[in-house]
Amino acid sequence: MKSKAVRMYGEMDLRLEEFELPEIKDDEILVKVMSDSICMSTYKLAKQGKKHKRAPQDMDIHPVIVGHECSGDIVQVGKKWQDQFKPGEKFALQPALNYQGKLDSPGYSYRYCGGAATYCIMPHEVMELGCLLKYDGDSYFKASLGEPMSCIIGGYHANYHTNKHNYDHAMGTKVGGSILIMGGCGPMGLGAVSYGLAFENKPKRIVVTDVDDAKIERAKQCITVEEAAEKGIELIYFNTAKAKDAEAELMAITDGKGYDDIFVYVPIKPVAEMGDRLLAFDGCMNFFAGPTDNQFKAEINLYNCHYTSTHIMGTTGGNTDDLVEAIDLASKGTINPAVMITHVGGINTVADATCHLPEIPGGKKLTYMQFDMPLTAIDDFEELGKTDPLFAKLDASVKAHRGLWNEEAEKILFEHFGVK
Template identity: 75%
Template sequence: MKTKAVRMYGTDDLRLEEFELPQIAENEILVKIMSDSICMSTYKLVKQGKKHKRAPQNIDTNPVIVGHECSGLIVEVGKKWQEQFRPGQKFSLQPALNYMGKLDSPGYSYEFCGGACTYCIMPNEVMELGCLLDYTGDSFFEASLGEPMSCIIGGFHANYHTNKRNYDHAMGTKVDGSILIMGGCGPMGLGAVSYGLQFENKPKRIVVTDISDERIARAREVISEESARERGIELLYVNTDKMADPVSDLMAITGGQGYDDVFVYVPVKEVAEMGDKLLAFDGCMNFFAGPSDSQFKAEINLYNCHYTSTHIMGTTGGNTDDLIEANKLSAEGAIEAAVMVTHVGGIDSIVEATKNLPSIPGGKKLAYTQFDMPLTAIEDFEKLGSTDPLFKKLNDSCKAHKGLWNGEAEKILFDHFEIDPKEL
């Protein structure tokens, strides 16, 4: 079977190509990719090429398919997996395999497996490790966003708190505590707000910082303070760039107590140091943002670490249980992964979007891989819709859903490009 895929040959060398896939082995599964959202980790992969810890050293002759935030349909099942999987089944993918000490991962390491393509082959280890997951939701894009949501969920579960009575750690963010999400009006931060509002360890307060009024305005539009109040949670968006003394002003919100859980969503030294200063007694700071500089450092207060039990950790990625939870919550409508998405395009948009990801404003860039379409900002749908009936329909649909991408809009795209989402 022929596939069209975005392949990496080296540093900054991405190519959209059509080529023949081999026949699957009895322990492999052929899948049809419907959607793939573009991750900053893929940008880092492309910038590092062979230097990336997950990239094979022979990519110049055996290029890898990039993309790992993908979803689609199972097309053909090898004999080994026929009792567990079936053609036509919707799936989502957990790319963090952690397989026998290897760093190999779909979207980074495989010649025939990645999300930025029309069809690909899932290798045996993906199924062996339970990383090819059944998805029961209506829309494909929510399954694609399950992977980044699983990273967020992993961070909430991995935070911990201690006590002076014993050495037991209470896992998860603190019940009835204060959460601070720093740099939180980007795509991942908004995902964290959406998840935090329904997390079983219900907080009393979530404070979200940013330095852009424009990003804060969009955040308020998609996740309002009122919607949080209805759940019994105080939600505040603040622009720290307009505060004379951000540490004092943020501390005042808590009555001087500080924040039980701090998540740092931007790899900025000053932000990490500010987060450390804002920790409450037994507060936990999660450095969530992944820096590209291997020597990235920031100063922390070890006096507080000793005397007030503050602690610092970092999480990267989520595990399979986190992805299962993300898929379940999305299918139930308990979380809105769509708050991450600001741009939509086709498979032909992936190369340039990936190579220029940090310079493209907004949040997640969502690609549908079965057709060509320029990468387009949702906020531009209205203007484009004045002359293009497709964008008129897409704009009307998004406006009816708080300005968010949604399942109805996905179906409008499929209808327009004559894509049957059930066709294998």
């Protein structure tokens, strides 16, 4: 059957093409992709081309389909999986396979499997590893955002605190502690705030820093201080650029004790070093941001590491359990991954948006695979709606949901473009 997909041939060489998919094998599954959010990791793949550790060396001859934050419907199931999956079921994907020690991953390595496609084929290893997950939510976009949310969830679970009596590690952020999310008003940071308000290891407070007033104001609207207070958590947004002494003022929020858990969401040396200095006794700093410089370094205080048990770690990606938790919480409305989304577009926008991702302001770019539509900022819906009835409807929908993308808005798009 025919599929249309964004395929990569080399460095910054992404092309939207139509081609013939082969018939599926008995151990494969054919899926219809509905939504795919664009990940910075795909930009890094595009920038590096064959140099990327997951990229096949023959991509110039056999291009790979990009995109891995996808969701859609199962269309056809090979004989091997017919007792587990049925046509018509919705799916979410965990792309971090690590199958038999290989780095191959959907969206990076496969000719016929990737999220930026109308249809694609899930290879046997995806199902063998339990990475094709059934999803029962009302919208596709929340399942697409399950993958980035799983990375956030993995970070929360991976943090740890020591016990000096028996040296057992208490996993997860500290119950009743103070969390600091540095550079946290971007899409992933807001996802971390949303999950922090829902995590079973309930903190006393969450402090979120940024240097951009516009991003901070949007964050305050997306996740309000009042919403956090209703959950018994103090939520503080803090502009470090406007503070006379940001470090001292952040420390004062904790009465000089420091932060039990710190997540660094921007790969900036002074930010990481300040995070290290703001750690409480037995504090854990998670360097979550992924730098492009493989020689990125920052100084840490080893005196504190020795005498006050501070420790630093890093996490990247989430596992299948994290993804299961992400889509379950999203489908129940316990977390709202929509706080990440600032732009919406069609399959025709993926190649250009991916190659220019760092230059496009805002958060997550959500794309839908079954139609063409310009990549449009949610903030622009109101102005566009003055002359376009579609954007007038979308504007009314997002305004009814605190300015956020939502299930109703997705259905408006599907109805407009005749997607079933």
